Amino acid sequence: xxxxxxxxxxxxxxxxxxxxxxxxxxxxxxxxxxxxxxxxxxxxxxxxxxxxxxxxxxxxxxxxxxxxxxxxxxxxxxxxxxxxxxxxxxxxxxxxxxxxxxxxxxxxxxxxxxxxxxxxxxxxxxxxxxxxxxxxxxxxxxxxxxxxxxxxxxxxxxxxxxxxxxxxxxxxxxxxxxxxxxxxxxxxxxxxxxxxxxxxxxxxxxxxxxxxxxxxxxxxxxxxxxxxxxxxxxxxxxxxxxxxxxxxxxxxxxxxxxxxxxxxxxxxxxxxxxxxxxxxxxxxxxxxxxxxxxxxxxxxxxxxx
Amino acid sequence: xxxxxxxxxxxxxxxxxxxxxxxxxxxxxxxxxxxxxxxxxxxxxxxxxxxxxxxxxxxxxxxxxxxxxxxxxxxxxxxxxxxxxxxxxxxxxxxxxxxxxxxxxxxxxxxxxxxxxxxxxxxxxxxxxxxxxxxxxxxxxxxxxxxxxxxxxxxxxxxxxxxxxxxxxxxxxxxxxxxxxxxxxxxxxxxxxxxxxxxxxxxxxxxxxxxxxxxxxxxxxxxxxxxxxxxxxxxxxxxxxxxxxxxxxxxxxxxxxxxxxxxxxxxxxxxxxxxxxxxxxxxxxxxxxxxxxxxxxxxxxxxxxxxxxxxxxxxxxxxxxxxxxxxxxxxxxxxxxxxxxxxxxxxxxxxxxxxxxxxxxxxxxxxxxxxxxxxxxxxxxxxxxxxxxxxxxxxxxxxxxxxxxxxxxxxxxxxxxxxxxxxxxxxxxxxxxxxxxxxxxxxxxxxxxxxxxxxxxxxxxxxxxxxxxxxxxxxxxxxxxxxxxxxxxxxxxxxxxxxxxxxxxxxxxxxxxxxxxxxxxxxxxxxxxxxxxxxxxxxxxxxxxxxxxxxxxxxxxxxxxxxxxxxxxxxxxxxxxxxxxxxxxxxxxxxxxxxxxxxxxxxxxxxxxxxxxxxxxxxxxxxxxxxxxxxxxxxxxxxxxxxxxxxxxxx
Numbered sequence: 001x002x003x004x005x006x007x008x009x010x011x012x013x014x015x016x017x018x019x020x021x022x023x024x025x026x027x028x029x030x031x032x033x034x035x036x037x038x039x040x041x042x043x044x045x046x047x048x049x050x051x052x053x054x055x056x057x058x059x060x061x062x063x064x065x066x067x068x069x070x071x072x073x074x075x076x077x078x079x080x081x082x083x084x085x086x087x088x089x090x091x092x093x094x095x096x097x098x099x100x101x102x103x104x105x106x107x108x109x110x111x112x113x114x115x116x117x118x119x120x121x122x123x124x125x126x127x128x129x130x131x132x133x134x135x136x137x138x139x140x141x142x143x144x145x146x147x148x149x150x151x152x153x154x155x156x157x158x159x160x161x162x163x164x165x166x167x168x169x170x171x172x173x174x175x176x177x178x179x180x181x182x183x184x185x186x187x188x189x190x191x192x193x194x195x196x197x198x199x200x201x202x203x204x205x206x207x208x209x210x211x212x213x214x215x216x217x218x219x220x221x222x223x224x225x226x227x228x229x230x231x232x233x234x235x236x237x238x239x240x241x242x243x244x245x246x247x248x249x250x251x252x253x254x255x256x257x258x259x260x261x262x263x264x265x266x267x268x269x270x271x272x273x274x275x276x277x278x279x280x281x282x283x284x285x286x287x288x289x290x291x292x293x294x295x296x297x298x299x300x301x302x303x304x305x
Numbered sequence: 306x307x308x309x310x311x312x313x314x315x316x317x318x319x320x321x322x323x324x325x326x327x328x329x330x331x332x333x334x335x336x337x338x339x340x341x342x343x344x345x346x347x348x349x350x351x352x353x354x355x356x357x358x359x360x361x362x363x364x365x366x367x368x369x370x371x372x373x374x375x376x377x378x379x380x381x382x383x384x385x386x387x388x389x390x391x392x393x394x395x396x397x398x399x400x401x402x403x404x405x406x407x408x409x410x411x412x413x414x415x416x417x418x419x420x421x422x423x424x425x426x427x428x429x430x431x432x433x434x435x436x437x438x439x440x441x442x443x444x445x446x447x448x449x450x451x452x453x454x455x456x457x458x459x460x461x462x463x464x465x466x467x468x469x470x471x472x473x474x475x476x477x478x479x480x481x482x483x484x485x486x487x488x489x490x491x492x493x494x495x496x497x498x499x500x501x502x503x504x505x506x507x508x509x510x511x512x513x514x515x516x517x518x519x520x521x522x523x524x525x526x527x528x529x530x531x532x533x534x535x536x537x538x539x540x541x542x543x544x545x546x547x548x549x550x551x552x553x554x555x556x557x558x559x560x561x562x563x564x565x566x567x568x569x570x571x572x573x574x575x576x577x578x579x580x581x582x583x584x585x586x587x588x589x590x591x592x593x594x595x596x597x598x599x600x601x602x603x604x605x606x607x608x609x610x611x612x613x614x615x616x617x618x619x620x621x622x623x624x625x626x627x628x629x630x631x632x633x634x635x636x637x638x639x640x641x642x643x644x645x646x647x648x649x650x651x652x653x654x655x656x657x658x659x660x661x662x663x664x665x666x667x668x669x670x671x672x673x674x675x676x677x678x679x680x681x682x683x684x685x686x687x688x689x690x691x692x693x694x695x696x697x698x699x700x701x702x703x704x705x706x707x708x709x710x711x712x713x714x715x716x717x718x719x720x721x722x723x724x725x726x727x728x729x730x731x732x733x734x735x736x737x738x739x740x741x742x743x744x745x746x747x748x749x750x751x752x753x754x755x756x757x758x759x760x761x762x763x764x765x766x767x768x769x770x771x772x773x774x775x776x777x778x779x780x781x782x783x784x785x786x787x788x789x790x791x792x793x794x795x796x797x798x799x800x801x802x803x804x805x806x807x808x809x810x811x812x813x814x815x816x817x818x819x820x821x822x823x824x825x826x827x828x829x830x831x832x833x834x835x836x837x838x839x840x841x842x843x844x845x846x847x848x849x850x851x852x853x854x855x856x857x858x859x860x861x862x863x864x865x866x867x868x869x870x871x872x873x874x875x876x877x878x879x880x881x882x883x884x885x886x887x888x889x890x891x892x893x894x895x896x897x898x899x900x901x902x903x904x905x906x907x908x909x910x911x912x913x914x915x916x917x918x919x920x921x922x923x924x925x926x927x928x929x930x931x932x933x934x935x936x937x938x939x940x941x942x943x944x945x946x947x948x949x950x951x952x953x954x955x956x
Contacts, residue, residue, distance in 0.1 A: 050847035054854075056755050058676045060687065066839055070831040077827065088827065090820035095709045096697060099737070100828055103696040106741050110687075113749025113867075115853045116674075121749075121867020128745060129876050132738025139734035143727055146716050202856040212854050217842035221835065283879065301723065 002249040006081035006256075011073075013257060014231040015039040015224065017264045024268025039227065043220050051216035056116040064111025065214060065221040071104025072225035075232045080155045082256035083244040089155035094142055097154070098135065101188075104225065105131055112210035119202040123209035126279065130194065130206070133286040134187045140293035141177055147300045148173070158239045165243045176296040178240050182266070183289035185233040187282075189226065192271040194282050204276070234263040306362040306378060308351035309432075313425045315344035320421025327414035330407045337417055338401050338770075341424075345394040348428070352390065356383045363434060372495070374441070375434035381564070384640060384799035385431045385557045388550050388647035393424045395774035396542040399655050402768030403542055403662065416456050420543065422449040423551070430554050436485050436495045443481065443554075447474040447522075450551055453543040454535045466531075466538035473521045473531040480518030481558070487511040500565045508566045512573050515562045516580075523555025525614065526584040527911035529607045533595070536603035537667065541658020544599060548606045549651030553643050556613055560640070563621065564803030571625035571722065578618025578725055582732040585611025589739040590880045593746065593873040594907030597667045598657040601747060602650065605693065608736060609646045613639045615729050616708040619715055622722055624804060631714035631726075633814050636803065638707030640796040645700040645785065649692040652778035656686040659771050660751065664764045669747065669869040674756040678764045683752045685775035690744035692782040695737050698825035700785035703793070706821055707814075709733060742876060750869040757863055787826055793818045870905060877907060885910060 019036040026033025035041075053061065075097040080086040109127060112120040145157055148170055163169050166178075187194045190207035202209045211222050238259050244252045277285060319340035323333050355362050361379035368374050378386075397420070404413045426449060429442035451474065455467040488511055492499040503511065521528040532552075536544040563573070588607030595601040616639025623631025659682045660675060661667045676683035692699035712733065715726025756762040766772065785792050797811050855861050877884055885908040891901050 047842060050849065051843070052849045052851050054852060055850050056674070056853050058683075058753065060676065060753060062839075066835045067832060070828060070835045073831055073835075074824075074828050078824075088824065090824070091817050092706060092710050092713075092821060093824060095706055096821060096824045099695065099697050099702055099706075102694075102737065102741055103691070103828075106691060106694060106696055106745055109745045110749055110753065113745065114676075114753040116754035116863070116866050117853045117855065118861075118865045118867050119856050121872060124745065124749065125867070125872045125875060128738070128742035129879070132735065132742060132876070135734050135738045136731060139730055142713075143716060143730055146713050150717075152710065152713050212856075216846065217839065220842075221839065297727065 002253065003081070003084040003087055006084055006253050007076060007079075007087055009253065009257065010076055010079075010081055010231060010235070011228075014227040015043060017231065017234070017260060018227060020261055020264040021268040021271065024265050025272050028269075028272035039223075043224060046215075046220035046223070047217055049216040051214075051218055054115050054213050057111075057114045057213070060107075061111045061114040061213070062218065064107045064114075065218040065225070067107035068104035069221040069225040071100045071107075072228040072232075074100045076228060078154050079232060079235060080158050080239070081235060082249070082252040083158055083239075084249055084253070085159065086155040089153045091152050093153045093155075094157075095152070098138055101229070102131075102135070104229075108210055108222075111214075115213045117212070119205075119209050120212060122203070123206050126206045126282075127210060130187055130282055130286060133283060133290065134184045137180055137184050137286065137290040137293050140290055140297055141180060144173065144177065144293065144297045144300060147297065164240060166241055167243055170300075173296045173299060174240055176292045178237055180289040180292040180296075181233070181237050181240070182263075183285065183292075185230070185237065185263075186267070186270070187286055187289075188233065189230045191267055193274045193277045194285065196276040199276070204279075231260075234260055237263050306355065306364045306376070309348055309355065309378070310364060310376065312344050312348035312351055313428050315347060316341055316421050317425050319344055320418040323414040324418040325414075327410045330410045330413075334401055334404075334413075334417075338397055341397045341421060342394045345390045345397075345424075348386075348390045352378075352383055352386055356380070365434075372437045373435070374438040375496075376429070376432040376438060377434035378432055379802045380795075380798040381557075381560065381800075381802040382431045384795055385553065385643070386428060387795075388553065388644055389424065389427050389431065392549050392647050392651045392778075393427075393546055395777060396420075396546050396651065396655065398770050399545075399658075399774045400542050401770040403658060403771055404540070412456070416453065416540070416543075419449045419452050420546070423453060423546065427551060427554055431557060435497055436489070440482065440485070443478065446551065446554065447478060450474075450543075450547055453547075454539045456540050456543070457538070460538075463538040466534035470531045470535040473528065477518040477521030477528075477555075480514045480521070482518075484511045484514035484518060484562075487514065497565050500562075501567045503566065505568075505570065508568050509570060509573065512562065512566055512568055513576070516559060516576065519555040519558035519562075520580070521555075523552050523559070523610050524584070524607045525580050525610060526587050526607060527914070529584065529588070529610075530909065530912050530915065532603040532606060533591075533600045533909070536606075536654070537597055537599040541599075541654055541661065544603075545651040545654035545658070548603065548654055549647040552606060552610065553647060556610070556617075556643055559614075559617065560799075560803055563617075564805070567806065568621075569625060571622050574618050574621025574623075574625055575721075575725055576618075577614050577621055578729060581611045581614030581616075581618050582728060583611070584608065585615060585732055585736045586739075587883060589736055589743055590877065590884055591907060591909060593739065593743045594877045594884060594886070596669055596870065598660065598669055598747065598751065599654070599667055601669070601743070602653055602657060605653075605740070605743065606646075606650060608740065609642065609650065609693070612705065612708065612733070612736060613642045613646070615639070615733060616642060616704070616711065619708060619711045619726065619729055620800075622718075622725060623711065623715060624807065626718055626722055628714060628718060629807070629809065630813060631711050631718075632804070632807075633797070633800065633809060633811070634707050634711030634714060636711075636800040637793060637796045637814060638704045638709075638711055640799050641707060641789075641793060642701075642704035644792065644796070645692070645704050645782075648778050648781050648785070649689045649701065652685060652689040652775055652782070653693065655771070655778075656682050656689065656775055659767045659775070660686075660764075663767055664761050666758075666760070669750050671758050672751045672756070672761050673754045673863070673866065674752075674761065675764060676752040678756075678762075679752075679766045681766060681772040682775060685772070685779040686752060687748055688779035688782055690748045692786070694741040694744045696741070698786045698829045699782045700789070701782075702825070703786060703789040703818070703821070705733065705737065707793070707818070710817060739876065742873070746869050746872050750867075750872065754866050755863040757866065787822065787829060789818055789822050790815065874905075883910060884908075885913065 109124040195206040361377045363377040366374040426445035433439035524532045592604035620632045620635030692701045695701040695705040712729040889904045
């Protein structure tokens with residue numbers, strides 16, 4: 001029951017948090033900023049509209065938003081929010097999650113290439129390159145988690161008895177993981193310093209340029225999918241930060257959703273104080289996250305032998 | 306067993322038909338297709354009861370009494386027979402519209418005959434029960450496929466490709482035969498079953514020779530060089546079967562001899578794993594850099610052979626270290642990937658053949674927009690691309706998932722094995738990401754967007770016998786992805802033959818597969834739900850069409866589209882030390898530049914190293930000995946006399 005409730009809450013609340021990022025950025029710029037519920041308004045507005053399709057496109061273009069949305073929802077079904085058992089779980093579900101997200105990316109990229117726009121092709125080339133490197137980091141982290149917990153499912157990473165949190169015995173390693181994971185979050189969700197969602201020049205975009213030609217409900221599906229993806233990564237980091245051992249599961253859930261704002265605030269702060277990297281620095285940035293994860297893996301070799 | 310061999314005879318007989326009576330071109334071709342389909346269908350039908358038997362079925366021919374031919378069928382053989390008997394008939398069906406030049410009917414007749422010889426020979430390789438029958442079938446397979454590659458022999462590139470292929474396949478055969486020689490030297494019998502009694506070092510030597518020999522057929526990096534030559538040169542039905550099925554015979558050889566030798570040292574597993582990782586990563590990187598669709602697919606075969614070997618390597622290390630889950634998951638994943646790859650790779654090659662035939666070019670950067678012009682081919686090709694990238698809910702994911710789980714079990718081991726398991730996981734992750742990049746490139750540039758030339762814009766869909774096999778194969782990809790249990794079970798039974806002396810329990814394997822399949826089905830249902838809700842959201846909405854948003858640029862032509870080369874460039878550059886990237890730019894010198902040109906090539910380091918390290922020195926030495934060949938018959942007779950004299954004196 002608790003897991004079902006937290007899943008529904010997550011699905012409903014995911015569009016709320018990006019509003020926090022905008023608020024933080026507005027605060028740094030000394031502005032008032034858009035209302036906190038701005039993303040809900042945007043989604044509602046998009047759902048009311050029709051669409052314009054490019055004459056170059058085929059059915060693949062329409063399939064892109066659908067697949068990427070489904071791929072963003074699936075990981076949430078396997079995620080144990082606030083330490084509650086997830087709706088589904090099995091040994092190896094993390095691999096399935098990562099590959100399903102890869103499926104979503106495949107169709108986003110193919111749909112973008114369908115428009116025959118040179119800018120979208122450029123965005124696609126960057127997206128597939130950077131996400132390949134980010135996948136390496138994620139698998140290095142999984143290797144570490146398997147070494148520490150002996151399991152391969154999201155639910156058992158964070159179930160009782162496991163110590164994959166900052167407060168646990170291997171907290172020092174988890175610090176490295178959190179930093180690496182945060183860097184992957186920035187990469188995979190196209191935030192500054194990898195990509196700038198607020199830029200106005202198509203030449204410098206990654207994710208935004210791939211969805212240039214989508215409009216109406218299609219764009220709403222893509223946006224909602226992007227919120228879920230960001231939510232997934234943020235929740236992952238929060239689970240590592242905090243053990244969630246309050247006696248009442250409802251309290252845990254509330255505490256979890258409050259803590260989540262922390263990650264989004266951090267994203268907002270970074271976005272306010274940093275500029276986007278030059279494109280050739282991005283692979284180095286992602287490889288740094290891999291090195292952090294890999295370093296943690298190497299440390300476990302020494303500790304356990 | 307007899308019925309199975311009889312069905313192969315039917316396949317052979319079907320092949321003789323177009324060879325003898327090619328005057329009536331179309332009816333004979335139809336007869337050929339129907340007879341081959343019947344033969345293969347009968348083969349599958351007769352295979353079914355044999356698969357239920359617990360003891361291997363055997364059939365012996367006392368032919369040339371000292372060398373009896375023996376054929377036997379166990380779970381491993383029948384597992385490899387499935388792709389042979391299921392994929393080859395589809396390639397045969399495809400031929401009906403693919404080879405439709407009546408004026409070339411003699412050549413096509415020969416081609417079809419050799420094609421069926423290849424099918425029968427591959428089945429016999431898998432069925433072979435002793436060394437003699439294995440060698441016989443292996444050579445039949447190599448020679449027939451060599452002639453199949455030479456179909457367009459009047460072109461220089463084809464002759465070169467055929468020559469390189471013959472060289473590698475015979476070099477491989479040399480290693481296999483000498484490996485068998487090692488075995489024979491110790492056991493003194495031609496039977497396979499005695500090989501387990503070899504001393505441990507002899508086993509390892511024999512295995513390494515076998516690995517090299519079968520590796521040259523399978524396409525392990527760095528002895529994969531023939532693949533990117535032979536596949537583009539051969540007609541697409543042949544390259545589909547060669548890449549989808551024939552190179553798996555190399556994998557079969559490795560699996561069979563690993564099982565027979567019962568190697569207990571983890572070194573074999575480590576060697577296989579290292580070659581697997583190198584083949585996997587470099588195969589896909591080169592695939593990214595290639596311009597020719599069929600060359601790209603050939604390199605992608607190298608990559609998939611790498612994935613299979615990673616699975617085998619993980620399994621071998623697991624078996625040697627007594628980590629049974631690791632062994633079961635690694636081997637089952639590797640074997641299942643054999644089946645999966647034979648499905649989607651033949652689908653992709655057949656699709657590429659349809660594109661090359663209809664659009665008249667294999668160059669990725671000249672194509673584009675084919676999804677609208679060849680919708681059925683395009684949809685099947687898209688399915689195959691998703692499947693080969695290992696994405697759920699398609700079949701490629703199932704086998705890669707099992708290999709991942711096996712490698713993760715390997716992390717429980719200590720010391721060096723831990724490092725190997727860790728590298729296997731990271732290599733798989735890298736391959737997965739790059740494969741997705743590679744196949745988004747081919748789908749996006751070839752099938753989507755706008756056609757880049759007028760010739761491409763005039764392309765039309767191919768005939769139904771060419772699209773039907775594609776659609777059937779695409780359906781197989783989805784079915785195995787959503788309901789993998791029976792296939793995983795078959796792969797597990799095949800693995801059981803390889804490790805006869807271990808007590809293996811499939812319960813855990815089937816449980817995890819079942820749950821993984823459930824996850825894939827949930828994703829599929831989510832996708833369908835999203836599709837339906839999208840339909841509902843678009844009810845009563847205004848849907849319009851217009852040009853692509855040009856980012857403010859209004860005078861765009863189709864030539865400003867992103868090309869496949871630029872799409873892959875940043876990734877290829879990232880692998881600079883292992884991939885040679887050379888660019889030729891003529892530059893602009895005058896105010897009105899005449900014809901500036903810019904070309905990039907991605908050159909294979911293995912080929913360059915082989916050329917500079919082996920071929921050039923050998924040629925240099927041999928050029929010094931060229932005076933022996935002078936063309937005077939008197940002196941040749943003199944050579945013979947001297948040779949006989951020396952022989953007489955010495956003996």
